[in-house]
Amino acid sequence: MRNPIGWAALTLFSLVFFLFIYAPLLVIIGYSFNSNPVNMMIWEHFTFDWYRGLLGLGSRAADANNRAAYIESTDQMLRALRTSLTVAVVTTTISTLIGTATAIALARYRFAAKGFYNGFLMLPMMMPDIVLGIGLLIFFVTIGMNLSMLTIIIGHCTFLISYVFIIVQARIAGLDPALEEASADLGASEWVTLHKVLLPQLAPGILGGALLAFVISMDDLVITYFVAGTDNTTLPVFIFGMVRRGVKPEINAIATMMIAASIVIAALGLWLRARKTE
Amino acid sequence: MALLEIRKARREFVTPEGGRFAALDGIDLDIGAHEFVTLLGPSGCGKTTLLRSISGFETLDGGAILLDGADLSTLPPFRRPVNTVFQSYALFSHMSVARNVGYALEVRGEDRASRERAVAEALEKVGLTGMGTRKPSQLSGGQRQRVALARAIIGKPRLLLLDEPLSALDRNLRQQMQIELKTLQNTLGIAFIFVTHDQEEALTMSDRIVVMRAGLIEQIGTPRQIYRHPKNRFVAEFIGETNLFALTIDRIESGQALARTVEGLELLLPAGTAKAGDKAVAVLRPADFTLADQGIAATVTKAVYLGADLHLFVQPAVGGPEIRVTARDSALAPKEGTKVHLAYDPAASHVLEAA
Numbered sequence: 164m165r166n167p168i169g170w171a172a173l174t175l176f177s178l179v180f181f182l183f184i185y186a187p188l189l190v191i192i193g194y195s196f197n198s199n200p201v202n203m204m205i206w207e208h209f210t211f212d213w214y215r216g217l218l219g220l221g222s223r224a225a226d227a228n229n230r231a232a233y234i235e236s237t238d239q240m241l242r243a244l245r246t247s248l249t250v251a252v253v254t255t256t257i258s259t260l261i262g263t264a265t266a267i268a269l270a271r272y273r274f275a276a277k278g279f280y281n282g283f284l285m286l287p288m289m290m291p292d293i294v295l296g297i298g299l300l301i302f303f304v305t306i307g308m309n310l311s312m313l314t315i316i317i318g319h320c321t322f323l324i325s326y327v328f329i330i331v332q333a334r335i336a337g338l339d340p341a342l343e344e345a346s347a348d349l350g351a352s353e354w355v356t357l358h359k360v361l362l363p364q365l366a367p368g369i370l371g372g373a374l375l376a377f378v379i380s381m382d383d384l385v386i387t388y389f390v391a392g393t394d395n396t397t398l399p400v401f402i403f404g405m406v407r408r409g410v411k412p413e414i415n416a417i418a419t420m421m422i423a424a425s426i427v428i429a430a431l432g433l434w435l436r437a438r439k440t441e
Numbered sequence: 442m443a444l445l446e447i448r449k450a451r452r453e454f455v456t457p458e459g460g461r462f463a464a465l466d467g468i469d470l471d472i473g474a475h476e477f478v479t480l481l482g483p484s485g486c487g488k489t490t491l492l493r494s495i496s497g498f499e500t501l502d503g504g505a506i507l508l509d510g511a512d513l514s515t516l517p518p519f520r521r522p523v524n525t526v527f528q529s530y531a532l533f534s535h536m537s538v539a540r541n542v543g544y545a546l547e548v549r550g551e552d553r554a555s556r557e558r559a560v561a562e563a564l565e566k567v568g569l570t571g572m573g574t575r576k577p578s579q580l581s582g583g584q585r586q587r588v589a590l591a592r593a594i595i596g597k598p599r600l601l602l603l604d605e606p607l608s609a610l611d612r613n614l615r616q617q618m619q620i621e622l623k624t625l626q627n628t629l630g631i632a633f634i635f636v637t638h639d640q641e642e643a644l645t646m647s648d649r650i651v652v653m654r655a656g657l658i659e660q661i662g663t664p665r666q667i668y669r670h671p672k673n674r675f676v677a678e679f680i681g682e683t684n685l686f687a688l689t690i691d692r693i694e695s696g697q698a699l700a701r702t703v704e705g706l707e708l709l710l711p712a713g714t715a716k717a718g719d720k721a722v723a724v725l726r727p728a729d730f731t732l733a734d735q736g737i738a739a740t741v742t743k744a745v746y747l748g749a750d751l752h753l754f755v756q757p758a759v760g761g762p763e764i765r766v767t768a769r770d771s772a773l774a775p776k777e778g779t780k781v782h783l784a785y786d787p788a789a790s791h792v793l794e795a796a
Contacts, residue, residue, distance in 0.1 A: 339529050339531060341527045341528075341529050341531035342531050342533065344496075344498055344518070344525075344527070344531065345525070345527055345531035345532075345533075345592075346533075346544070346548075347497075347498075347517070347518040347519045348496055348518055348519070348523075348524055348525045348593075349519075349524065349544050349545040349548060349592065349593075349596065350519050350520075350545050350548045350549055350596065351519055351544075351548040352519055355548055359544075359547075359548075360533055363533075363535040364533075364534070364535060366535075
């Protein structure tokens, strides 16, 4: 028996719920096509200028506006994006390799201090970012290491390894150990078993961990803020520094492109997952 | 010389309480080149540990396992010329059926053409011709079982190890696979070591059965020997339904011993070496009894319908434990409360060597 009032309330709740999640994204997408360079909340007319500017197809209006109203140039913003992408690609690669290897080692081999490793790999995930950020900064200063893209990469890897480790570990825990035994039984050495059986079986977990690491690295503000040098600003840090003086319209265009990229990545992940379980 | 010789095999595990537990407590066993041997016993008896010691996934703490006279103990699993069919099948879900079956040859580096030929041949042997392009997830339980079998025999092992491979199948399919496995073993002409806790499986397929308990071998023999002449109470009770009678021999008469239970139930047994006054435990299977006009006077307390047969629980008039009897079902079959007489052939009875 349906309770009409209950259903109406539930429907309303759902609508509001989705509104709060998606409305900000839709607003940003809308703004990215607004030609008003000074106050993006007032609609002028539809334009691709901000996208053209970003993609280096320079429209004169946008360049003029840049000089007029903002200190930061589009070039700086693009450099921040490039730094973010470089950091994300390198950290994803490193943390996926180390995280996966650690998960396999901890699940399949016996060695001393195994419990210690297991516990301490979780710690960077639990720790507040601000603590990790300050800790890393003090550490780099103490050992006399100049803040650079390298320190950002090291900083990101410290906690992204944990994320990859946990996701791959969950996958390996659900794996029948008899699979590797069957491979050995049929004449495969450990190395052959690793790349013919174990890694393909873990692939969905490894891919999931890598995607997560990439997204978190692209997104990280707090830790990066502490360990980034002046020449190596990532996009989140750059945007954060900018909002105090007002947001450049190009930010909306970048945000929109990032939303589109996220949707593509998420869809890719779902598709791969569906293909694996088929 | 036997194909496989197991000598004083020992394997100990540390229990969670810190104690030691011998999963294999000095096992001696020889297996011939064309034999179908079943390791039978309850959970924890060591049968799987013994199998895994042969395949190399367990390391012995003492003793040796020799294949063709050569010690296997220094060889890692992937260098041992034996193959295993796993209980969970352990098929590689990311590979096609054909690649699963051809895995041993792929790892060995054989070329594609000879691999494809061997895969087709192996699939044909297990009745899966044409299924090579499928994924394991698209197969039924019985078909997966056959893929696991084809994968294990493609490398032409001298010895195939099977770890409770039929336990996940339903009854009809299991019986069909039992016959097929036996036929396959004959065709291949290799030795099979089959682990199970299902006595019916063991009786159906084996050339010899090894009954194990708590890391020790209780008895080795043909299915008929194990069923008709169990060495002790454990084997008698583990293999099939059994009536055990604790008896004292009354007197010996013309090659037969007259014995009676505490309650006064009298039984005739083959005399053997027994003499008057000896204690003995006699084994009589439910099918050894027939309903007759005279014999042991008793009352049916329960009749269980099994299709062609009836399983009767019968209380002897003199008292003592109930006797289990198998009878053909018919319109005249006894019901609960019916008074009956039980007869049996004394030659069918068997006296345990050790109670």
